[in-house]
Amino acid sequence: MRIWRKLTAAALAAAVFTLAACSGSGDSDGDSRSGQPQSTLRVALQEVTSNLDPAMYNVPANYILIAGAVGYLVSHPYQDFPYPELYQGDAQVINADVYEPELATDWQLSDDGLTLTMKLREGVKSPYGNTLTADDVVWTAQRNVALKTVGEFGMTVANIDKNNPVTKIDDYTVQWNLTARSPLLMKVMAWSWFAPIDSVEAKKHATADDPWAQEWLKENTAFFGPYHVTSFTPGQSATLSLNPNYWGEKPSITEIVFTSVPDPGNRQQLVQRGEVDLVPDLPRAQLTALQNNPNVQVVLQPQTRYSYLQYRAGVEPLDNKLVRQAISYAIPYDRIIKDVYRDTTLAARTPSIWLPNAFPELSPYTYDLEKAKQLLAEAGYANGFTVNLTYSMANPGPENEQVAILIADSLRQIGVTVNLQKPSSEAAFTTSMNASEFEMIIAGISPGAPDAGYALYVMGHSKGFQNFGKFSDAEYDAVSSQLISELDEAKRTQLIEEATRMYLDLMPATPIVNPLIGHVATPGLKNIKLGTWGVPYWKYATLEK
Amino acid sequence: MAVIEAPVERPTRRPARRRARIEVAIWCGALLLAVIASFIFGPTSKATTVMGSPLEPPSGEHLFGLDSYGMDVAARVASSARLDIGVALAVGVLVFVLAYPIALALGFWNTWWTKAILRMLDVFQSFPSIVLALTVVALTGNGVWNLVAASTFVFGPAFIRTVRSVVLSVRGQTFVEAALAAGVTPVRTLVRHVIPHTLGAAMAQTTIAVSRTIILVAGMAFIGVGVQPPTPEWGSMVQSGVAPMLNGAWWAALFPGLAIVLTVTAFDRIGTLLGSLTLEVDR
Numbered sequence: 001m002r003i004w005r006k007l008t009a010a011a012l013a014a015a016v017f018t019l020a021a022c023s024g025s026g027d028s029d030g031d032s033r034s035g036q037p038q039s040t041l042r043v044a045l046q047e048v049t050s051n052l053d054p055a056m057y058n059v060p061a062n063y064i065l066i067a068g069a070v071g072y073l074v075s076h077p078y079q080d081f082p083y084p085e086l087y088q089g090d091a092q093v094i095n096a097d098v099y100e101p102e103l104a105t106d107w108q109l110s111d112d113g114l115t116l117t118m119k120l121r122e123g124v125k126s127p128y129g130n131t132l133t134a135d136d137v138v139w140t141a142q143r144n145v146a147l148k149t150v151g152e153f154g155m156t157v158a159n160i161d162k163n164n165p166v167t168k169i170d171d172y173t174v175q176w177n178l179t180a181r182s183p184l185l186m187k188v189m190a191w192s193w194f195a196p197i198d199s200v201e202a203k204k205h206a207t208a209d210d211p212w213a214q215e216w217l218k219e220n221t222a223f224f225g226p227y228h229v230t231s232f233t234p235g236q237s238a239t240l241s242l243n244p245n246y247w248g249e250k251p252s253i254t255e256i257v258f259t260s261v262p263d264p265g266n267r268q269q270l271v272q273r274g275e276v277d278l279v280p281d282l283p284r285a286q287l288t289a290l291q292n293n294p295n296v297q298v299v300l301q302p303q304t305r306y307s308y309l310q311y312r313a314g315v316e317p318l319d320n321k322l323v324r325q326a327i328s329y330a331i332p333y334d335r336i337i338k339d340v341y342r343d344t345t346l347a348a349r350t351p352s353i354w355l356p357n358a359f360p361e362l363s364p365y366t367y368d369l370e371k372a373k374q375l376l377a378e379a380g381y382a383n384g385f386t387v388n389l390t391y392s393m394a395n396p397g398p399e400n401e402q403v404a405i406l407i408a409d410s411l412r413q414i415g416v417t418v419n420l421q422k423p424s425s426e427a428a429f430t431t432s433m434n435a436s437e438f439e440m441i442i443a444g445i446s447p448g449a450p451d452a453g454y455a456l457y458v459m460g461h462s463k464g465f466q467n468f469g470k471f472s473d474a475e476y477d478a479v480s481s482q483l484i485s486e487l488d489e490a491k492r493t494q495l496i497e498e499a500t501r502m503y504l505d506l507m508p509a510t511p512i513v514n515p516l517i518g519h520v521a522t523p524g525l526k527n528i529k530l531g532t533w534g535v536p537y538w539k540y541a542t543l544e545k
Numbered sequence: 546m547a548v549i550e551a552p553v554e555r556p557t558r559r560p561a562r563r564r565a566r567i568e569v570a571i572w573c574g575a576l577l578l579a580v581i582a583s584f585i586f587g588p589t590s591k592a593t594t595v596m597g598s599p600l601e602p603p604s605g606e607h608l609f610g611l612d613s614y615g616m617d618v619a620a621r622v623a624s625s626a627r628l629d630i631g632v633a634l635a636v637g638v639l640v641f642v643l644a645y646p647i648a649l650a651l652g653f654w655n656t657w658w659t660k661a662i663l664r665m666l667d668v669f670q671s672f673p674s675i676v677l678a679l680t681v682v683a684l685t686g687n688g689v690w691n692l693v694a695a696s697t698f699v700f701g702p703a704f705i706r707t708v709r710s711v712v713l714s715v716r717g718q719t720f721v722e723a724a725l726a727a728g729v730t731p732v733r734t735l736v737r738h739v740i741p742h743t744l745g746a747a748m749a750q751t752t753i754a755v756s757r758t759i760i761l762v763a764g765m766a767f768i769g770v771g772v773q774p775p776t777p778e779w780g781s782m783v784q785s786g787v788a789p790m791l792n793g794a795w796w797a798a799l800f801p802g803l804a805i806v807l808t809v810t811a812f813d814r815i816g817t818l819l820g821s822l823t824l825e826v827d828r
Contacts, residue, residue: 265788285599285613289792339598339615402599405614405775409595422773424687 038524038543040255042276044267046394047426048260050234053217054193055149063192064280065258068537069240070195071132071225073104073118074186078529081302083354086346087516091301094532096450097356099186103132103196103224107189113181113487118189120172125245126198127228134168136224139199141165143212150448151193153465157454157484158188180485183492187449190532198222226251226539236260240538251539264398271296271520277543278521278528280536283398287518288342297523300516303534304355305446306348307396308459309389309407310469310509315439317381324507326375327440328365331510332410335367340402341515348511350500351445351459352452357493359452359500365510372414384415388439391422392429396444396515403512404442436468442512443468446533453483453492456499460508471508565818572811572818579626579808587623592616593775600794610796613785614775621777622800628772629759629779630808632689636696637755644701645708645747649735652712652743666702674699674757675764682770692771696761700754704747711746715739745819752816756809763805779805 049056049065076094081087106119124132144151145162155162159182167175178185188194197217205216221229226246231239242254259276261267268286270276272295282290291298309331311318318324337345349365352358376382391404401422408418418440423429432438445466447455458464461480462472479499486492517534524544531537593616601611609618651659669677681695715721716739724734763780765771772778774785779801786798 263788265791268788268791283788286788286792401774402614405616406595408775409593412594420773420775422769424683424770 037252038277038545039253040257041253041278041525041538041541041543043256043258043278043280044261044270044276045258045279046260046262046264046267046281046398048234048236048238048258050427051218052221052229052232052238053214054151054195054197055143055147055212055214055217063533064535065238065240066221066229067192067531067533067535068539069221069225069227069256070192070223071124072102072192072195073137073189074099074107075102075190076100076532083302086354087302089300089516092529093302094450094530096187096532099190104189107186109185114178116176116178116185116189117169118174118176120174121247122172124224124247126201126222126224127243127245128198128201128222129245130198130200132196132198132224133171134174135171136196136199137174138166138168139202140194140197143197144193147212147214149193150465151191153458154188154191154193154448156463157449157457158182158185159485160185160188181487182484183487184449184451184454184484187451187454191448192533195223195225198224227256248539252542253538256538268520271522274522277525278519278536280517280519281394281398282518282520284341284344284515284518287520288344290520295523296520297525299519299521299528300344301519301528301530302346302354302514303446303517303530304353304450304514304532305396305444305517305534306351306353306514307400307403307442307444307512308348308351308509309512310438310441310443311471311507312436312439312441313470313472313508315387317379317385318387318439320379320381321506322375322379323381324510325365325505326372326379326414327411327416328507328510329368329372329375330407330410330414330416331365331512332367332406333365333513336403336406336513340399340406341513344518345513345515348514351447351455351503351509351511352496352500353455353511353514355447355450355452355455357452357496358455359497362497362500363504365504367410369410369413376414376416382415384417386417386419388419388421389442390429390432390438390440391420391442392426393422394426395429395433399515400442407442433468436470438468441468448532450532452496453480453486453499456480456496456503457483460499460503460506467508469508471506473502473506473508476502476506562822565822569815569818569822572815576630576808576811580630583623583626585623587620587626587777589624591620592624592777593621600789600797602794603796609800610794612782612797613789613794616775616777618782618796618800621782622779622804625777625779625782625801625804626808628689628777629762629805632693632696632762633755633758633812635693636700636758637751639693639697640701640704640754641747641751643697644704647701648705648708648747649712649739649743651705652709653716653731653735653739666705669698669702670706674761678761678765679770682765687771687773689772692762692765695765696754696758699761700757704750704754707750708743708747711743712739715742718742745822749816749820752812752819756812756816759805759809759812 076096077098077100078092079095081091081093103121103124104118105121108117120132155165159178159180161177161179164177167177169175201222202213206213219232226243227240228243229238230241238258240256264283264286267279268282271279287298290296311324313319337343349360349363350358389404391400393400404420408420411418423432433441433443457480458466460476462477479495479502482495483499486495517530519528526542527540529537529540595615596617597611597615599613599615603610607617612618651662677699678695681698682691685691685694721734721738724738762771766778766780767784772781774781782801783798790798
């Protein structure tokens with residue numbers, strides 16, 4: 001008798017389950033708040049970062065929290081997306097060739113191009129009440145070099161002298177020192193790693209063993225921007241509050257509360273019910289299903305972040321370029337665009353994607369299994385081989401698992417057995433990636449300097465910051481090194497073309513797709529403007545009922 | 546002259562035991578059929594191959610539809626039976642082989658070391674099972690055998706405590722005391738007198754550990770620990786199918802969920818019936 005009761009209960013539960021699901025997306029109960037413009041923005045993320053240190057800003061979990069809040073030296077204005085043939089929606093992107101003053105009000109490059117004199121805005125204060133001076137810029141630059149941050153890499157590509165990157169001229173004037181002229185200098189000045197840290201406050205927490213206050217900056221922020229972190233539980237939640245001393249126009253949103261909600265179903269329900277205002281990282285299947293939901297808005301915007309499949313040098317047979325080319329021909333690009341991203345992505349033909357002076361037409365790679373098998377046979381692997389593929393659910397996004405499965409399924413058809421490996425957390429994935437502990441890896445990059453030459457350098461040069469596969473080719477290094485020093489525009493375009501051809505032949509990493517950024521938000525959230533890294537700049541956002 | 550009539554065996558006892566045995570056989574047969582069916586309808590190649598666009602609804606070609614990876618739900622549900630039932634049975638064997646001797650020892654002897662072990666078991670049992678399992682997996686890594694180890698670690702203490710209580714009860718019986726008094730060694734007493742009277746309870750507890758393992762493994766896969774996609778596993782299938790349910794794609798989570806319910810029910814029922822049969826034998 002008891003067994004029948006259990007089975008009946010199970011059947012009833014299943015029926016309730018099914019009915020709940022068949023009701024579809026359902027109607028929201030409506031926003032729980034009503035009335036006037038809101039000053040608190042609630043954001044649900046798959047994962048809140050566990051480390052606020054600017055030295056760690058190289059993964060989405062970090063900079064989605066902070067990059068939109070720091071005080072930049074310079075910024076870029078916005079323009080309509082300049083490639084309507086690629087994307088016909090209504091979207092604005094940064095104009096990476098134009099610079100606007102922020103904490104730096106004026107800058108002059110010397111005639112020989114080897115020094116950049118920069119004037120700082122006076123009267124700027126951090127949340128701790130300390131005034132921005134040249135000392136903060138100098139300390140931040142030295143910190144970047146000492147800790148080998150992405151900022152230090154920025155100095156490399158901008159040819160900034162790492163032995164003496166910046167000199168204090170007076171309290172409000174600094175001089176950047178270059179070893180050679182660079183077309184990327186001002187682009188890196190717009191990076192968050194060059195955003196000055198309040199060194200007066202940071203030094204209070206420095207010790208002999210920790211001269212750069214890493215322990216303190218792990219859980220605290222000290223910038224001169226519009227927001228700072230007032231509450232932080234690593235990996236779980238964080239709150240950005242308005243800097244009471246902010247120099248600029250007071251943002252409409254004065255508080256941003258981030259909560260980690262790992263399950264995408266829960267995140268969807270939260271934004272549908274109005275319990276959060278923004279979910280920036282829903283899987284595409286859910287995001288596209290919400291496009292006709294009247295209780296939310298789905299905002300799609302072009303961005304420079306794209307996903308790629310990277311190969312570890314020194315791992316047989318991935319160190320054979322024919323094998324890498326074969327794999328590149330075996331990736332089901334169209335299927336990924338259609339089935340995984342539901343046509344909310346652009347193709348990524350080269351590392352330069354659609355950046356100015358890119359050459360996407362040079363890429364020969366389409367989904368061609370016969371060609372892939374032919375190349376494998378030519379490489380001596382007609383019978384295939386076994387390889388590990390590492391991926392995460394956040395870098396670059398929650399679609400990675402589906403992409404990884406599709407790639408593994410496709411590679412199986414050419415005899416390549418792929419073992420999928422998903423580290424237990426984003427932090428573990430980042431550690432593996434940074435330590436080059438993988439055979440193949442799916443990751444994402446948003447070229448920090450939105451420049452085709454920079455993108456080719458960072459992905460393929462032996463010292464490229466995103467070259468976690470430790471790929472190295474002397475000829476490619478020679479060509480791509482010129483990309484960060486050649487100033488003549490025509491010559492540079494020729495070099496970009498040459499480097500693109502070389503890259504597509506050597507294929508250190510295969511670009512996969514360039515997804516549109518998709519945010520699901522309550523209808524009242526407006527002005528979601530994205531910065532260089534595809535993250536929202538919170539100071540522009542407004543929230544109304 | 547008084548007539549002494551021989552006692553008549555109550556007619557309800559034997560038929561009830563027969564019915565119980567038949568029911569156990571039916572449930573075991575159903576589980577065996579499920580495993581056989583998993584080889585026929587859920588070969589690994591079919592269960593891990595992308596068949597079409599994600600979340601296609603059930604059709605003639607794909608009876609249970611396709612999941613969010615574009616893989617056949619029916620093939621994956623069937624294929625997963627091998628893994629989930631296999632892991633559960635492996636845990637059952639390990640629990641029986643490792644924990645039963647410990648339970649016998651702890652119930653038969655009463656010394657300082659038995660007390661120390663019991664206190665240690667108290668500590669382990671104070672943790673929620675999923676927390677303990679996650680800790681073991683965190684230390685040993687993801688993977689099927691690590692799951693088996695974690696589940697054995699989680700369910701072993703409960704097995705030991707329950708079977709030990711039966712051992713204690715048998716240990717106090719007169720025939721055991723008589724054997725020891727007659728000079729039979731403790732080990733021989735255990736083997737000849739205690740094990741036969743506790744084996745049924747141990748087997749019942751084993752099936753309970755097996756059914757709880759299925760729930761534990763499914764729960765851990767639900768939170769992304771243990772078996773990784775595209776390896777089919779009921780818990781991870783439910784996990785990846787829950788979010789699409791919000792948008793009407795009910796099939797990806799429902800069918801693996803039903804598989805979990807039916808399998809756990811089968812093992813639970815087997816355990817209950819074995820327990821009742823054991824009680825009948827020991828009367």
